[in-house]
Amino acid sequence: MNNKISTAPLAGFMELLPQDQLVFERFRSTIVNVYELYGFTPIDTPIIERAEVLLAKAGGDTEKQIYRFSKGKNDLALRFDLTVPLARYVSEYLNELVFPFRRYAVSKVFRGERPQRGRFREFYQADIDIIGRETLGIESDAEIAAVICHTFTALGIERFTLRINNRKLLTGLLDTLCPGIQSVAVLRAVDKLEKVGTDNVIAELVANGIGQEVSQQLLMALSFRGSFAEAALVLAAPPFNTKLCESGVTELLALGQSLEALKVPAERVQVDLSIARGLDYYTGTVYETKLDDYPEFGSVCSGGRYDNLASQYCGSELPGVGISIGLTRLFDQLRSVGIDVVAAGPKTPVQVVILPMMEDNSCALSVAAALRAQGVKVLVYSEGKRFKEKLKYADRLQVPFAVIIGEDEITKGAYALKDLRTGQQWLLSLPELIQRLV
Amino acid sequence: MNNKISTAPLAGFMELLPQDQLVFERFRSTIVNVYELYGFTPIDTPIIERAEVLLAKAGGDTEKQIYRFSKGKNDLALRFDLTVPLARYVSEYLNELVFPFRRYAVSKVFRGERPQRGRFREFYQADIDIIGRETLGIESDAEIAAVICHTFTALGIERFTLRINNRKLLTGLLDTLCPGIQSVAVLRAVDKLEKVGTDNVIAELVANGIGQEVSQQLLMALSFRGSFAEAALVLAAPPFNTKLCESGVTELLALGQSLEALKVPAERVQVDLSIARGLDYYTGTVYETKLDDYPEFGSVCSGGRYDNLASQYCGSELPGVGISIGLTRLFDQLRSVGIDVVAAGPKTPVQVVILPMMEDNSCALSVAAALRAQGVKVLVYSEGKRFKEKLKYADRLQVPFAVIIGEDEITKGAYALKDLRTGQQWLLSLPELIQRLV
Numbered sequence: 001m002n003n004k005i006s007t008a009p010l011a012g013f014m015e016l017l018p019q020d021q022l023v024f025e026r027f028r029s030t031i032v033n034v035y036e037l038y039g040f041t042p043i044d045t046p047i048i049e050r051a052e053v054l055l056a057k058a059g060g061d062t063e064k065q066i067y068r069f070s071k072g073k074n075d076l077a078l079r080f081d082l083t084v085p086l087a088r089y090v091s092e093y094l095n096e097l098v099f100p101f102r103r104y105a106v107s108k109v110f111r112g113e114r115p116q117r118g119r120f121r122e123f124y125q126a127d128i129d130i131i132g133r134e135t136l137g138i139e140s141d142a143e144i145a146a147v148i149c150h151t152f153t154a155l156g157i158e159r160f161t162l163r164i165n166n167r168k169l170l171t172g173l174l175d176t177l178c179p180g181i182q183s184v185a186v187l188r189a190v191d192k193l194e195k196v197g198t199d200n201v202i203a204e205l206v207a208n209g210i211g212q213e214v215s216q217q218l219l220m221a222l223s224f225r226g227s228f229a230e231a232a233l234v235l236a237a238p239p240f241n242t243k244l245c246e247s248g249v250t251e252l253l254a255l256g257q258s259l260e261a262l263k264v265p266a267e268r269v270q271v272d273l274s275i276a277r278g279l280d281y282y283t284g285t286v287y288e289t290k291l292d293d294y295p296e297f298g299s300v301c302s303g304g305r306y307d308n309l310a311s312q313y314c315g316s317e318l319p320g321v322g323i324s325i326g327l328t329r330l331f332d333q334l335r336s337v338g339i340d341v342v343a344a345g346p347k348t349p350v351q352v353v354i355l356p357m358m359e360d361n362s363c364a365l366s367v368a369a370a371l372r373a374q375g376v377k378v379l380v381y382s383e384g385k386r387f388k389e390k391l392k393y394a395d396r397l398q399v400p401f402a403v404i405i406g407e408d409e410i411t412k413g414a415y416a417l418k419d420l421r422t423g424q425q426w427l428l429s430l431p432e433l434i435q436r437l438v
Numbered sequence: 439m440n441n442k443i444s445t446a447p448l449a450g451f452m453e454l455l456p457q458d459q460l461v462f463e464r465f466r467s468t469i470v471n472v473y474e475l476y477g478f479t480p481i482d483t484p485i486i487e488r489a490e491v492l493l494a495k496a497g498g499d500t501e502k503q504i505y506r507f508s509k510g511k512n513d514l515a516l517r518f519d520l521t522v523p524l525a526r527y528v529s530e531y532l533n534e535l536v537f538p539f540r541r542y543a544v545s546k547v548f549r550g551e552r553p554q555r556g557r558f559r560e561f562y563q564a565d566i567d568i569i570g571r572e573t574l575g576i577e578s579d580a581e582i583a584a585v586i587c588h589t590f591t592a593l594g595i596e597r598f599t600l601r602i603n604n605r606k607l608l609t610g611l612l613d614t615l616c617p618g619i620q621s622v623a624v625l626r627a628v629d630k631l632e633k634v635g636t637d638n639v640i641a642e643l644v645a646n647g648i649g650q651e652v653s654q655q656l657l658m659a660l661s662f663r664g665s666f667a668e669a670a671l672v673l674a675a676p677p678f679n680t681k682l683c684e685s686g687v688t689e690l691l692a693l694g695q696s697l698e699a700l701k702v703p704a705e706r707v708q709v710d711l712s713i714a715r716g717l718d719y720y721t722g723t724v725y726e727t728k729l730d731d732y733p734e735f736g737s738v739c740s741g742g743r744y745d746n747l748a749s750q751y752c753g754s755e756l757p758g759v760g761i762s763i764g765l766t767r768l769f770d771q772l773r774s775v776g777i778d779v780v781a782a783g784p785k786t787p788v789q790v791v792i793l794p795m796m797e798d799n800s801c802a803l804s805v806a807a808a809l810r811a812q813g814v815k816v817l818v819y820s821e822g823k824r825f826k827e828k829l830k831y832a833d834r835l836q837v838p839f840a841v842i843i844g845e846d847e848i849t850k851g852a853y854a855l856k857d858l859r860t861g862q863q864w865l866l867s868l869p870e871l872i873q874r875l876v
Contacts, residue, residue: 005488039788262804350479
């Protein structure tokens with residue numbers, strides 16, 4: 001025995017007790033079920049990739065955070081997201097896949113960040129993407145938005161807002177108001193609007209070479225938030241009614257129409273012209289999702305449209321649209337404010353525990369076999385403890401039902417079924433017992 | 439574009455096309471469902487652990503194969519099995535867990551082995567363990583055996599044999615026939631019996647200091663294979679009817695009785711006195727599972743009873759019993775011989791694809807929304823392609839049904855539902871369509 005080895009999980013790694021793990025599994029399967037409703041199919045790529053594959057397009061933060069190591073001659077790394085592996089996968093199986101290709105992945109990714117509250121080094125992402133070959137219609141962007149709304153509703157989170165914008169509109173507006181300006185820096189500045197406020201953003205825009213007046217005009221235009229109907233009016237007027245903004249406006253409003261056809265509740269969706277998303281990766285629609293009661297969580301589901309998924313790996317043009325939910329982080333955030341997601345469910349997969357009252361457990365095992373053959377999840381407590389301790393065991397596990405088996409029960413062929421939540425008890429034959437529990 | 443980056447997965451890493459991934463998911467969920475029927479609860483520990491935790495008890499092969507790296511001041515490694523993390527987990531949460539603790543885990547583990555056919559560097563293991571606190575009855579060993587049989591039957595693999603032995607019987611026999619001999623080396627030699635044959639094992643036993651005659655006597659005794667009833671007779675006679683073998687005999691026969699109570703089909707289970715398992719870890723019951731038609735696969739599910747799960751981390755005595763299925767390997771093996779496991783299922787999660795025949799997709803999206811609200815998994819094909827190409831898309835995905843939506847359909851409020859497997863077609867109202875597909 002060596003007491004010096006710490007058995008605590010490392011900082012930045014989530015580990016759950018059984019009853020919490022079960023909630024997490026339900027959280028995860030609720031999301032997967034919605035993803036499948038929209039025709040997405042699961043894909044599982046390796047956790048270890050060639051470092052050169054992962055770093056082909058990556059920037060400074062990623063290089064710093066990535067877990068990289070060598071084994072033999074191989075320069076390896078752990079994936080830091082699910083999008084880069086998707087790009088590699090689609091490039092590799094280009095001729096085998098059917099496009100548009102809709103895949104989901106709910107898997108762990110790894111980032112060696114400085115650990116802090118709400119940041120994890122190993123965490124689940126739940127991603128969906130639709131990848132087209134050469135073209136991909138705007139309806140895909142609408143379906144992605146519908147999945148987001150469906151997912152949060154299915155998780156029992158009623159009060160959320162999906163904010164949508166289109167990057168083409170932003171770049172069109174920049175080309176209209178301040179042609180020649182480098183748009184990425186401006187988009188990054190605008191993206192901070194909610195965090196740092198108007199004055200700071202204007203200061204940053206001015207620092208990027210945009211005049212004070214134009215900066216104000218820009219922010220004024222981008223401060224619009226509202227429904228698609230309201231957006232249609234605003235976007236038909238200056239400064240948006242120019243040739244340069246046209247394709248952004250068209251896409252955004254077509255997306256709105258498809259959302260209506262998809263019966264997405266209008267009150268959950270907002271056009272927000274200030275949403276830019278940090279990544280220069282996105283080229284069209286962008287999404288952010290906020291919980292109305294917890295704005296401090298930040299965006300809990302983000303993504304967007306990109307022109308070309310895999311330019312670093314293959315020559316084919318692969319436009320796509322996708323989103324990601326940081327599952328581990330969101331789960332942790334919801335727990336931290338006491339929201340028990342998909343809480344109505346049980347605390348254990350076990351539906352019934354069988355408690356034998358005598359030493360010979362064979363009758364208990366037979367009853368278990370009969371119930372399991374009918375699909376009932378059964379645990380037999382076969383340790384030689386006092387009956388009180390056996391009951392305590394079932395209570396601690398929070399199993400809903402117990403079947404108690406004693407001499408009397410066996411001779412009479414009747415079994416006591418006890419509802420451990422209410423204390424109610426019935427004496428049942430084996431067929432009755434099965435019927436009651438199936 | 440950089441054509442030099444290889445997008446192929448690394449050697450020793452399994453990656454599946456969507457239709458195969460779906461089979462794998464079904465394979466996995468079939469196993470998980472059986473595990474839950476027996477009252478096991480899911481636990482998910484980190485993939486990255488402290489190297490000292492993983493290597494606390496590990497031997498030479500593990501040290502060579504482990505993926506180890508540092509990040510900041512941390513000496514880290516990827517887990518190479520699910521048992522060591524379980525030992526850490528149980529030690530850490532000793533007071534929060536309810537014992538006996540039954541957990542399952544189906545997760546990836548990592549071993550930097552020399553890649554060869556059927557060996558993987560990243561692979562899924564599907565483990566169950568029952569951990570007691572100080573004591574754990576033999577019924578747990580029987581339940582583990584029942585899970586193995588139930589699992590392979592659920593996977594549609596009818597012809598398999600679970601071989602069971604008890605280490606105490608082996609060591610008892612050694613103490614009887616050749617007292618003072620180091621048992622681990624002998625057990626390892628005996629374990630190779632099926633692979634290398636009697637003569638080679640005898641040679642190895644002789645090399646370990648056992649006389650030729652005793653070696654032959656030993657192998658003769660251990661060559662028994664048969665039912666529990668037959669085993670009872672053999673074990674009542676010499677050389678087993680000694681005080682030294684008693685507890686092994688008692689446990690093995692009690693296990694057999696519990697298996698009967700659990701209605702485990704007798705023809706699937708065999709007592710095999712030569713089974714020892716390589717690990718010195720096991721102290722009682724040991725299991726091996728072979729597929730009758732594919733002995734070359736080796737054991738596809740192995741495990742056993744151990745006296746103390748976590749002696750390297752904590753002072754509590756934690757006896758346990760568990761097994762592991764090398765999921766990735768078994769899946770690969772079954773595919774290599776053309777057994778399509780749980781084959782009856784669909785090739786895509788999508789139940790119906792909606793094919794709009796005109797440019798405006800809003801009706802198609804509305805029908806999709808109505809079906810999804812009822813839980814039907816729907817894919818809308820909204821790209822502007824010719825109808826023939828749309829049908830080809832549905833065919834390639836192997837979706838069972840298509841709903842075709844044209845002008846006529848919309849004005850008449852009737853939708854054409856086509857069974858893509860038979861070619862049959864019906865004209866249905868929306869409520870009829872929903873009723874048909876739900």
